Amino acid sequence: MHISFSNNFCDPCNFSSKMMEDCLSKKIEITVSEAEKRTGRNAMNMQETYTAYLIETRAVESQTEGQCSPPDSLWRRYSEFELLRNYLLVNYPHIVVPPLPEKRAEFVWHKLSADNMDPDFVERRRIGLENFLIRVASHPIICQDKIFYSFLTQEGGWKEMVNETGFQLKADSRLKALNATFRVKNPDKRFTELKHYSDELQSVISHLLRVRARVADRLYGVYKVHGNYGRVFSEWSAIEKEMGDGLQSAGHHMDVYAGSIDDILEEEEHYADQLKEYLFYAEALRAVCRKHELMQYDLEIAAQDLASKKQQCEELATGTLRTFSLKGMTSKLFGQETPEQREGKIKVLEEQIHEGEEQLKSKNVESREFVKSAWTDIERFKEQKNHDLKEALISYAVMQISMCKKGIQVWTNAKECFSKM
Amino acid sequence: MSYFPLIPTSPSSMLNQYKFEDEPELRDLFITVDDPESHITAIETFITYRVVTKTSRGEFDSSEYEVRRRYQDFLWLKSRLEEAHPTLIIPPLPEKFIMKGMVERFSDEFIETRRKALHKFLNRIAEHPTLTFNEDFKIFLTAQAWELSSHKKQGPGLFSRMGQTVRAVASSVRGGGVKNRPDMFTDINDYMETFNQKINLLDKISQRIYKEERGYYCEMKEYGPIHTLWSASEEDLVDSLKGVASCTDKCCKATENRMAGLSENLLPVLHEYVLYSEVLTGVLKRRDHIQAELDSKVDALSNKKAEKDLLTEEIGNLEDKVACANNALKADWDRWKQNMQHDMKTAFLNVAENNIHYYEQCLAAWESFLTSQTVDLHLGEDSEDKP
Numbered sequence: 001m002h003i004s005f006s007n008n009f010c011d012p013c014n015f016s017s018k019m020m021e022d023c024l025s026k027k028i029e030i031t032v033s034e035a036e037k038r039t040g041r042n043a044m045n046m047q048e049t050y051t052a053y054l055i056e057t058r059a060v061e062s063q064t065e066g067q068c069s070p071p072d073s074l075w076r077r078y079s080e081f082e083l084l085r086n087y088l089l090v091n092y093p094h095i096v097v098p099p100l101p102e103k104r105a106e107f108v109w110h111k112l113s114a115d116n117m118d119p120d121f122v123e124r125r126r127i128g129l130e131n132f133l134i135r136v137a138s139h140p141i142i143c144q145d146k147i148f149y150s151f152l153t154q155e156g157g158w159k160e161m162v163n164e165t166g167f168q169l170k171a172d173s174r175l176k177a178l179n180a181t182f183r184v185k186n187p188d189k190r191f192t193e194l195k196h197y198s199d200e201l202q203s204v205i206s207h208l209l210r211v212r213a214r215v216a217d218r219l220y221g222v223y224k225v226h227g228n229y230g231r232v233f234s235e236w237s238a239i240e241k242e243m244g245d246g247l248q249s250a251g252h253h254m255d256v257y258a259g260s261i262d263d264i265l266e267e268e269e270h271y272a273d274q275l276k277e278y279l280f281y282a283e284a285l286r287a288v289c290r291k292h293e294l295m296q297y298d299l300e301i302a303a304q305d306l307a308s309k310k311q312q313c314e315e316l317a318t319g320t321l322r323t324f325s326l327k328g329m330t331s332k333l334f335g336q337e338t339p340e341q342r343e344g345k346i347k348v349l350e351e352q353i354h355e356g357e358e359q360l361k362s363k364n365v366e367s368r369e370f371v372k373s374a375w376t377d378i379e380r381f382k383e384q385k386n387h388d389l390k391e392a393l394i395s396y397a398v399m400q401i402s403m404c405k406k407g408i409q410v411w412t413n414a415k416e417c418f419s420k421m
Numbered sequence: 422m423s424y425f426p427l428i429p430t431s432p433s434s435m436l437n438q439y440k441f442e443d444e445p446e447l448r449d450l451f452i453t454v455d456d457p458e459s460h461i462t463a464i465e466t467f468i469t470y471r472v473v474t475k476t477s478r479g480e481f482d483s484s485e486y487e488v489r490r491r492y493q494d495f496l497w498l499k500s501r502l503e504e505a506h507p508t509l510i511i512p513p514l515p516e517k518f519i520m521k522g523m524v525e526r527f528s529d530e531f532i533e534t535r536r537k538a539l540h541k542f543l544n545r546i547a548e549h550p551t552l553t554f555n556e557d558f559k560i561f562l563t564a565q566a567w568e569l570s571s572h573k574k575q576g577p578g579l580f581s582r583m584g585q586t587v588r589a590v591a592s593s594v595r596g597g598g599v600k601n602r603p604d605m606f607t608d609i610n611d612y613m614e615t616f617n618q619k620i621n622l623l624d625k626i627s628q629r630i631y632k633e634e635r636g637y638y639c640e641m642k643e644y645g646p647i648h649t650l651w652s653a654s655e656e657d658l659v660d661s662l663k664g665v666a667s668c669t670d671k672c673c674k675a676t677e678n679r680m681a682g683l684s685e686n687l688l689p690v691l692h693e694y695v696l697y698s699e700v701l702t703g704v705l706k707r708r709d710h711i712q713a714e715l716d717s718k719v720d721a722l723s724n725k726k727a728e729k730d731l732l733t734e735e736i737g738n739l740e741d742k743v744a745c746a747n748n749a750l751k752a753d754w755d756r757w758k759q760n761m762q763h764d765m766k767t768a769f770l771n772v773a774e775n776n777i778h779y780y781e782q783c784l785a786a787w788e789s790f791l792t793s794q795t796v797d798l799h800l801g802e803d804s805e806d807k808p
Contacts, residue, residue: 197654200654201654204647204650204651204654205651207647208644208647208648208651211640211643211644211647212644214640215637215640215641215644218633218636218637218640219637221633221636221637222630222633222634222637225626225629225630225633226630228622228626228629229623229626232619232622232623232626235615235619236615236616236619236623238615239612239615239616240762242762243762243765243766246766250769382657386655386657386658389655389658389661390658390661390794393658393661393662393664393665393794394661394791394794394795396665397665397668397787397790397791397794398791400668400672400783400787401784401787401788401791404780404781404783404784404787405780405784407776407777407779407780408777408780408781408784411773411776411777411780412773412777414773415770415773415774415777418766418769418770418773419766419770421762421765421766421769
């Protein structure tokens with residue numbers, strides 16, 4: 001972890017414009033253009049159905065020259081995306097790693113299927129996966145990762161290559177992380193605030209998505225029931241002489257009204273997906289906080305260790321016993337050690353102390369560098385989030401405006417028909 | 422063509438709301454039903470409604486009356502009118518109670534719906550060229566409680582005996598087509614069969630729409646505040662989030678208005694015509710029974726040569742009776758049809774207007790939000806250009 005770490009974080013506090021220029025996303029165009037159902041055998045040699053996604057990459061320059069060279073492409077399934085992301089999480093703990101689209105459909109309202117094979121779900125996942133790749137490719141640091149590049153370009157043997165990096169071994173255990181979170185004494189206040197923020201973000205977006213789903217369900221009901229008017233008006237118009245035409249044509253507009261909700265809600269689904277991305281980003285933020293807590297805790301333990309060793313050393317040297325220790329007691333009871341034994345112990349301790357001091361120094365440096373580079377990425381993330389969410393809210397307003405305009409149109413037409421009754 | 426104003430609060434305010442149509446009807450009778458009051462006795466609990474009448478008619482001793490009536494009294498009036506005019510289309514009364522289990526017998530919503538329907542009932546009678554001069558109607562509007570009770574007790578009048586005869590014949594003649602029924606009435610019967618079906622469907626559909634709109638309203642009420650809550654933890658997005666919250670709240674309010682429009686206009690109208698369907702089925706049956714009386718006498722004539730003279734006289738009377746009944750029904754049917762068309766057109770126009778208004782309100786809210794957001798963006802862009 002120590003090694004990969006120092007290669008990858010950046011020095012300056014802001015990402016230089018050169019770094020942004022060098023982003024992979026500026027050099028190649030990435031799309032996830034297709035999804036396909038496949039059947040195969042899984043690890044336990046059982047038949048399974050899964051969806052494979054086609055990743056296409058094309059050098060940006062080849063397009064500007066007016067030549068449209070065919071893109072390179074390969075197929076990947078969701079589990080490979082997960083593997084890539086886990087790899088990035090372990091190797092770039094100071095980066096807020098972009099999240100993947102949800103594994104299973106959540107926040108569904110009644111019409112949406114919760115089935116992973118549902119074509120609408122697959123389509124939205126395709127878009128989400130493309131978004132993920134573009135996010136990674138646009139990040140000045142992780143876009144340079146070789147494993148990521150091979151993910152995009154090397155079909156065969158990629159999985160083996162990732163596993164060979166041994167990143168799973170480098171991963172911090174959940175238990176260790178939990179322990180650190182509880183026991184750390186002096187975490188950087190900013191990370192504590194960030195953790196609090198990410199909890200709030202997760203809670204409020206979940207709540208919002210849940211209610212939005214219910215609102216969508218009801219809206220669907222309102223629109224669709226109006227479709228029944230169409231049928232009944234039509235049947236009724238058959239027995240009416242003067243009212244017949246007005247009824248019949250009004251009924252047609254009711255059908256149009258009822259039909260319009262499908263497109264409206266599908267667009268809204270994309271808006272929900274944008275919010276969901278930031279719901280999952282909250283987890284990525286927490287991961288960075290957890291890493292800091294782990295490092296800080298590690299540092300505190302090392303410092304504590306060093307302090308206790310120094311004290312031990314001092315006690316041995318001066319012969320005083322300031323802290324209770326079983327060894328000290330027994331030596332008091334059964335006689336003290338010989339001066340040579342004591343000398344030996346002191347020497348060992350002094351070596352350990354020296355090592356410990358070196359380690360502590362480097363741990364301190366590591367920790368400070370982590371905080372600096374993590375905080376840089378967090379600032380970058382904040383700007384991205386503010387920009388994206390503001391745009392999402394604006395697009396939501398645009399959707400609502402479009403829905404209102406359609407509504408006015410339909411009901412104005414219907415009104416005209418009613419007036420001819 | 423009759424104009425029917427929306428739930429006025431008093432007869433005098435009705436005067437102000439009156440609109441002149443192509444043939445202005447000189448209305449001289451204005452009725453309101455309001456002020457429901459609960460009465461608790463040892464035996465029962467019931468509601469009375471205040472019925473206020475303002476009139477300039479000579480046959481009324483006074484120009485203003487205020488009485489209290491309970492649902493039973495309205496039932497009495499309706500049956501008296503049916504007996505007096507068996508082939509006129511008597512306006513429907515609201516149901517005794519709704520079995521759907523949604524609304525309790527004495528809930529505020531139930532009482533208000535009933536009050537509006539009772540108000541409509543009396544006004545429909547007042548507008549009817551024949552029924553408006555009915556004596557029992559006048560007594561209903563003017564008699565004090567004790568006067569009405571004693572009048573009710575006076576027993577069935579001349580017409581009631583006729584009613585009994587009709588009922589007797591009804592039980593002896595099986596339902597279904599009467600053999601000499603004129604085509605016109607068969608046509609009306611066929612029409613009513615389909616109309617009945619369709620109006621019931623429309624009633625159900627509209628109730629369902631109301632329910633869905635109410636559900637939507639409830640969810641939207643929760644939706645807006647979440648954005649405000651979120652804005653508390655996002656210092657850079659406060660304006661955007663609060664803006665969305667405010668728009669959502671405005672749309673919520675607009676939905677409330679839309680719902681009110683449905684419940685005040687479309688739903689009562691549709692429901693009244695559901696009840697009218699039943700009324701018309703009854704009227705057609707009664708006409709058929711009057712005709713059946715005649716037919717059975719004619720059959721009797723061809724079988725019994727003995728009482729020929731008596732039967733011939735009876736048949737003559739019955740032929741007149743049938744002709745009267747048919748003419749009355751024909752005229753009233755034409756009138757009813759015209760009213761129905763007008764009422765339906767008005768009701769649905771109102772729905773369309775409410776929806777347009779709803780969408781216009783929401784549009785205004787979101788457009789103003791969008792303007793505020795894009796203005797901010799442009800300001801932001803300008804500041805970036807500065808060196």
